[in-house]
Amino acid sequence: MQKTITYFEKPGAENTERCFEIVNSAVTEFNYKHIVVASTNGDTGQLFAEGLKDKNVNLVVVTHSHGFKEPNSIEFTQEAREKIIAAGAKIYTGTMITHGLETALDRQFNGVYPTLLVAQTLRRFGEGIKVCCEIVMMAADAGLVPEGEEVMAVAGTGRGADAVTVVRSAASKRFLNLKVLEVLAKPRG
Numbered sequence: 293m294q295k296t297i298t299y300f301e302k303p304g305a306e307n308t309e310r311c312f313e314i315v316n317s318a319v320t321e322f323n324y325k326h327i328v329v330a331s332t333n334g335d336t337g338q339l340f341a342e343g344l345k346d347k348n349v350n351l352v353v354v355t356h357s358h359g360f361k362e363p364n365s366i367e368f369t370q371e372a373r374e375k376i377i378a379a380g381a382k383i384y385t386g387t388m389i390t391h392g393l394e395t396a397l398d399r400q401f402n403g404v405y406p407t408l409l410v411a412q413t414l415r416r417f418g419e420g421i422k423v424c425c426e427i428v429m430m431a432a433d434a435g436l437v438p439e440g441e442e443v444m445a446v447a448g449t450g451r452g453a454d455a456v457t458v459v460r461s462a463a464s465k466r467f468l469n470l471k472v473l474e475v476l477a478k479p480r481g
Contacts, residue, residue: 295474298456303419303479305452308336312343314456314477315444319347326437326461328352328427330447334372340446341379351381352436354427357388384434389426389464410467418478420455423447425472429464437461442473454479 298314300307318324327349331337337353344351353376355368368385376383390411398408414422424445431437443461448454456476462469 295476297475298477300454300477300479302481303449303454305448305450305454307454307477307479308339308448308452311446311448311453311456311477312339315340315446316343316347318444318456318458318476319344319349324349324442324444324458326350326352326441326443328354328424328431328437328443328445329453330354330423330427331368331372332356332451333367334369334376335451336446336448336453337368337376337381337383338372338379341376341381345379345381350437352427352431353381353383354430355383355385357386357391360388360391382436384431384436386430386434389429390422417475418455419449420447420453421457421472421475421478424455424457424459425470428459428461429467429470432461432463439463439466439469449479 329340331353358366394405394407424447428443428445432439437443439461441461443459445457445459446453455478458474460471
């Protein structure tokens with residue numbers, strides 16, 4: 293099998309449209325059935341939900357958790373939520389695997405914790421690649437994608453999308469079974 297990898301000059305939202313094109317083509321050519329997309333305020337999730345609504349895929353949009361930036365708040369807009377659901381996609385909002393209890397302990401005690409080490413290790417490949425792994429586990433934990441399947445994952449650095457992967461899914465408690473099978477796009481910088 294031969295596939296093309298797209299390397300973006302810089303990370304960021306300006307790569308979102310190209311990431312969508314990569315996913316749309318891969319769904320058509322390779323018949324992927326499960327796609328998980330990270331979306332902070334809903335724009336990226338909405339683009340993918342509306343663009344893939346006729347493709348017969350299981351699309352899961354994963355948001356930041358409530359209180360991610362400020363207590364009692366969420367960045368994901370109600371308007372985006374309604375449009376994504378209307379397009380037939382699912383939305384998951386829950387505890388982010390690498391931003392849980394250990395982040396609070398690290399801030400308080402300045403320790404070294406396994407989850408934070410995993411997150412920092414995955415970031416060596418880029419923030420988006422780390423998030424791709426994280427959101428696939430979150431979707432598997434919620435029962436929104438099956439374990440052991442090839443799942444396309446899309447995420448980014450800050451806002452938008454700049455990374456596209458194919459991941460063999462696993463729930464977080466079986467993290468060591470998760471495999472990044474392919475990287476289809478990522479920033480070089």
